[in-house]
Structures are given as C-alpha cells and as structure tokens.
Amino acid sequence: MVASLVGDPARANMLTALMNGRALTASELAQEAGITPQTASSHLAKLEAGGLIEPEKQGRHRYYRLTDDDVAFVLEGLAGLAARTGHMRVRTGPKDPALRRARICYDHLAGDIGVQMLDSLRTRHLIRQKKQDIELTPDGERFLAKHLQISPYMLAHPRRPVCKACLDWSERRHHLAGTLGAAMMQRFAELKWAARDATPGSRVVNFTRTGEKQFAALFGNGKD
Amino acid sequence: MVASLVGDPARANMLTALMNGRALTASELAQEAGITPQTASSHLAKLEAGGLIEPEKQGRHRYYRLTDDDVAFVLEGLAGLAARTGHMRVRTGPKDPALRRARICYDHLAGDIGVQMLDSLRTRHLIRQKKQDIELTPDGERFLAKHLQISPYMLAHPRRPVCKACLDWSERRHHLAGTLGAAMMQRFAELKWAARDATPGSRVVNFTRTGEKQFAALFGNGKD
DNA sequence: TTCATGCTTCGATGGTAGCCGAAGCATTGT
C-alpha cells in the first residue's frame, strides 16, 4: 500500500526533501532522513517499487525524483490533513524558500503568496466565506472583471466549485482553489506576472519584477 | 503522521468501507477489516485522534464516519496512486431488499425515502440544521400547512423535540425524527400514500402508486 | 592495475505496533 510507504518517518523526510521537484542523490536523501546509506537504499528501493519516485543514473550517482506531479499533490494533501490536527511532523514544510513563497498546487497558486491573496480577497469583502464554502460577492465579480478580465461565465463548471479553500502545505492556512483559483493563476501566467520554474518537475512559481509589483498592488498587505 | 494511519491494512480497510460517506458501527468496521472488536477499537481511537473519522453515539452503538470530504479526497488520491502501480481494493455494493427503500423507525419514516425527504427539506431551506439540532423555517411552516395540513401547534410536545436528525440504519445518513417526523408519517398513512406492510412484525412501508407520485412531487430529487 | 567513491546486499538485532483473551463500563431491553 502506498500510504504505508509514506507512513515511515525516514521515507516521509525523503519525500519531503523531493517536494520541490528537484532530484537528489541517494546519499543526500540519506542525510536528509538522518539514516545510514544502507538503510536509505532499502527505503529508496521500496519507494521506487511503489511508483512514488524514479531513479536516474548519472556516473556513480543515483538521482531520485518524484515520479510526477500527482505524487506531489497527494503528498501535499496528506500534509494538509496532518496540519489540521496540529499533529504535524517535526520536520515541517519545504526547506526551499522559493517553494515556500509560491508554488503550483494542482492548477492554482499556493505558498505564502497564495495565502496572502486569499486573505486579501477576504478582508476586502471580494469573497464571502462560510466554513469551507466560499463565494464571490458582487464587488468581487467587478474587481475580477476590471483588473484581471475574468468574468463569471468563464468560471462555470458542472462539477467543480468556483471557489474552494485549500489547506496550504507550508503555511498551514488556506489558499484559493476552484475554477477561480485556476483562472487567476492562468491569468498571471498570460500577463507574464509569473511562470512555473523552467526546471523539469519543479513546482516553484517565479514572479517577474513587474509581476511582483502588480500583484502587490492588487493583493498586497503593505508588508512588502 | 496521517499516512501511517492509513498505511495499516486493517485501518485502510475501515476507511475504504467508509468512503461512500455513510457511517458504520465499530463492530461492522471490525468485520470489514477482519479483526476483533478490541483491535478495531484501538484502530478507531487512533483514526479519531488523527482527525480522519468522527464518532456519533446512538444508543449503545458508535457510528463512525469520515470527518469531511477533504479526507475522502486524499484517500481517493492515495487509491489512485496505488492503482497505478498495480492492485487496488474493491468493496461492497448494495445487498438489501425493499426494506432499504422505506420502513418504519419507531414512528417515523426511514430508509432511502426517509433520507431523501430530509435532504429535500434541507436543500429547499424548509428546515435549518445546525449539527444535530434542526428547526423549521417560516417557509417550512407554510409548506407543511399548505401541502400536508400540518400546523405548528400539532407538533408541540413537552419532552420530545419537533425535529431531530436520526441516523438511518441502512443508508447511514440522517432522516427526520421528532414529532414532525411522526406527524408526517401519520399524514402519509391518512392520505393513503403509504402504509405499513401487513405482515406481522414487518417494518416495511409500502407506498401506493398515487402516494409515490405525490411524494415525488413534494420531495423528489428528479432522479426517480 | 589499484584505489576511492557511491550504492547495494546480507545478516543480525531491537523496538514498535498489531493482535487477541479476559475483564470492565455503558446502554438497552425484559
């Protein structure tokens, strides 16, 4: 079973270290997990058999990376559940600052930036939140149309909600998911405000200088 | 860690059995997992501590359900990863007779029909539900008076609540109990929409053809 | 070749967690 693979602390640490999409060698992962290379080798073999990671030989090194984004998404979901109960692992969240700052979660924005955006929308009453359910206010619709050229009919979907609160892996607070979350991320990309990192498999989102400014103007909290 | 909770085969079986959203008793979950009640109790306590499931006491039974959709979503993700590498689990289909459809629970309607009725009342805002407590809305009172000739003063009782959510035995979701639940069942009988099965001791409720139509007109969900 | 580095396999060990029998509460029914 896949879950039992992730359940072991040593393996969980390895997977967490791989969450930024980069590949790491077996020794590096051993050090991350705080175990000897022999033990790590055993764990890595199991993770590979379970389809969670893929190896790539290079010289006498063996690089491992997460198989694909689906794995990362499931891991993020698990971390979200763990964060809810407060019983989170000692080693929490990503070490990579860039990954903490902004990253892709399925198809929407996550990380510090993503949380900040949802906060801003909420405090300015552009959305209304009741528990898990979020809906756009009339003000919010006007705001989206004016500044991002997003209109409600673009967001309609038979099964997916327009707005949804998604628990952020690193921040432990909610960011915005749903068709609106996806549409906004797409618009940021189209406007050349931000783009996924070029590194294959990376989930980091890099903001351009102007993108950062524009974003701050719309969703800034005055702190940066 | 959450993943280690899901990692254990016995617990995974329990969670899988709960994936359809219905609640199951501790003993039933024990049987699902193929373990003794003592062991199951230990597992269930851990799952509850991990925030994956929530208990609901009813009589001497203890029903467990998944905490919310987020849990189910993550479990689905895990199952998806597991399916990729090879084997997945298969579980249960319906196995019950027409007792599942409609039956008497004390003095009110239970079964698929009963659950459907409560759902309908809720989605149309004829009742307001906060956790276990339910109350009629003004719209609800008008609705009852107009279509079923039930007025609020008929429902007053010194000790019994007007509305109460009662966990359905077969559907494992709530149906409507309380004086209102009883009054509605009684009215259905008076209107010759439905009647208890003639067989002595049977709790099956048979709907007449016109009764079925009228009921569907009032509480139908368009699916039947 | 010879050595060094990186990783894997083998074997033994120990800690942890699942498991069940027996007994203890709690609730319900008679």
Place this chain on the structure above:
DNA sequence: ACAATGCTTCGGCTACCATCGAAGCATGAA
C-alpha cells in the same frame, strides 16, 4: 433488578520492519 449487547481497557504475546555493521558490486580517477 437482571441479563444481553456493544464497545473499551488491560496485559502479554508475536511478527514485522527499520536500523546498522560488514561485505560485495559498480563506476570513475590515478
């Protein structure tokens, strides 16, 4: 009041698996 049912707690047993030392393969460098 008494018995029956459902669930939990306790104690001991067992099996599994993570862990590491030592040795065995690879690859690359001298």
